[in-house]
Amino acid sequence: MHQVERALFDIRRGLPVLLRDGDDTRLVHPLESLDAAGLAALAERPDAPHLVLSRHRLARLGHRIDADGARLPLTPALCRDIRQLNALAFGLDPAGALPELHPAGQADRAALALMRRALLIPAALTTRVSRDERAGVEARLASGELLAVEAAQASRLFDTARGMLRRVSEARIPLAEAAESRFILFREPDGLREHVAIVIGEAGHWPSAVPLRLHSACLTGDLFGSLRCDCGEQLRNAVAEIAALGGGVLLYLAQEGRGIGLANKLRAYTLQDTGLDTVDADQALGFGEDERQYGVAVDMLAALDIRRVQLLTNNPVKITALTDGGIEVAERQALYGRLTEHNARYLHAKAHRAGHLLDEVLGDHRESGRA
Numbered sequence: 001m002h003q004v005e006r007a008l009f010d011i012r013r014g015l016p017v018l019l020r021d022g023d024d025t026r027l028v029h030p031l032e033s034l035d036a037a038g039l040a041a042l043a044e045r046p047d048a049p050h051l052v053l054s055r056h057r058l059a060r061l062g063h064r065i066d067a068d069g070a071r072l073p074l075t076p077a078l079c080r081d082i083r084q085l086n087a088l089a090f091g092l093d094p095a096g097a098l099p100e101l102h103p104a105g106q107a108d109r110a111a112l113a114l115m116r117r118a119l120l121i122p123a124a125l126t127t128r129v130s131r132d133e134r135a136g137v138e139a140r141l142a143s144g145e146l147l148a149v150e151a152a153q154a155s156r157l158f159d160t161a162r163g164m165l166r167r168v169s170e171a172r173i174p175l176a177e178a179a180e181s182r183f184i185l186f187r188e189p190d191g192l193r194e195h196v197a198i199v200i201g202e203a204g205h206w207p208s209a210v211p212l213r214l215h216s217a218c219l220t221g222d223l224f225g226s227l228r229c230d231c232g233e234q235l236r237n238a239v240a241e242i243a244a245l246g247g248g249v250l251l252y253l254a255q256e257g258r259g260i261g262l263a264n265k266l267r268a269y270t271l272q273d274t275g276l277d278t279v280d281a282d283q284a285l286g287f288g289e290d291e292r293q294y295g296v297a298v299d300m301l302a303a304l305d306i307r308r309v310q311l312l313t314n315n316p317v318k319i320t321a322l323t324d325g326g327i328e329v330a331e332r333q334a335l336y337g338r339l340t341e342h343n344a345r346y347l348h349a350k351a352h353r354a355g356h357l358l359d360e361v362l363g364d365h366r367e368s369g370r371a
């Protein structure tokens with residue numbers, strides 16, 4: 001995996017990486033970091049570069065496909081759309097019809113997986129290495145200037161590396177809502193993401209179904225009290241509630257923006273300001289309705305020796321994910337923030353589009369504010 005991990009850093013810096021799938025060897029360029037000059041240079045190549053888009057992005061453009069994504073030749077018209085509107089990077093629909101679509105193969109899926117894992121917009125340009133370029137590419141590979149990854153490895157980037165989460169450090173951190181708290185930091189094997197378990201009270205005194213909250217990071221809400229969502233209040237309410245129940249655990253998961261990362265969440269917010277709801281905005285950027293996976297939460301619970309929980313959530317997916325991971329969810333408790341004029345659309349979309357159990361908090365507003 002070492003090479004893939006290093007490649008992710010290059011991709012985040014906007015550099016291409018070489019993707020190998022048997023005899024098929026291509027350079028993969030993250031679309032979001034290509035400027036007009038870079039795009040023009042690629043468009044002028046004799047072999048048509050391909051644009052790889054996720055199926056969510058394509059659905060938004062009116063193309064429903066079964067594959068995870070598709071590749072399409074970069075025509076001058078498409079190139080103009082990207083250049084003029086920055087269309088594909090920022091979710092605006094390109095004006096023209098899309099040229100021929102080919103269902104994504106392993107290398108295309110790998111390119112998309114690399115973008116998503118690097119928290120970039122899942123869209124890439126791929127170019128085949130021509131005979132003339134081979135020697136130059138080999139020299140860049142040998143000097144370490146260019147990194148090569150196997151498509152099969154890149155496609156597995158999202159599989160949880162079960163048992164490989166590292167417990168790194170811990171400290172006592174008294175919290176306003178729970179004075180007896182400890183933070184334990186875990187690091188994923190690729191070093192990219194860190195998650196924190198906030199252990200409240202003493203394990204020996206917890207209820208037998210341990211009060212548990214899985215909280216996905218939300219910088220804007222958790223730290224700054226953004227009114228666009230209910231995360232900050234949910235976070236504080238969860239800590240207080242766990243303490244009141246006799247202690248338990250809050251897993252603070254590095255899944256900003258439902259797993260799409262802060263940069264993309266801010267883009268999604270801007271799209272929401274043009275009228276899209278929270279699910280459609282993510283889809284316009286190329287993401288599914290919820291990109292989170294909870295394998296790391298299951299691993300953290302294993303490390304803390306917790307097998308039976310009462311879960312504080314309104315999100316049925318979290319219950320299923322834990323149950324599938326072998327954790328018994330003995331009980332679910334609702335956990336609300338306040339409904340405000342700013343977060344009403346967001347909460348309605350969560351209830352109506354993603355099946356979150358929010359009847360109580362939405363109450364009479366249920367139908368009126370449908371997002």
Ligand SMILES: Nc1nc2c(ncn2[C@@H]2O[C@H](COP(=O)(O)OP(=O)(O)OP(=O)(O)O)[C@@H](O)[C@H]2O)c(=O)[nH]1
Nearest residue numbers: 214215216217218229255256257258278313314315
């Ligand atoms: N992509 C995207 N993410 C958002 C938006 N608003 C909030 N989020 C993210 O949504 C996540 C909410 O996480 P949680 O509160 O743990 O989970 P939940 O799915 O709402 O379920 P609950 O357990 O019921 O709270 C955080 O990662 C936020 O950053 C949005 O408009 N777009």
Ligand SMILES: [Zn+2]
Nearest residue numbers: 218221229231
């Ligand atoms: Zn939030």
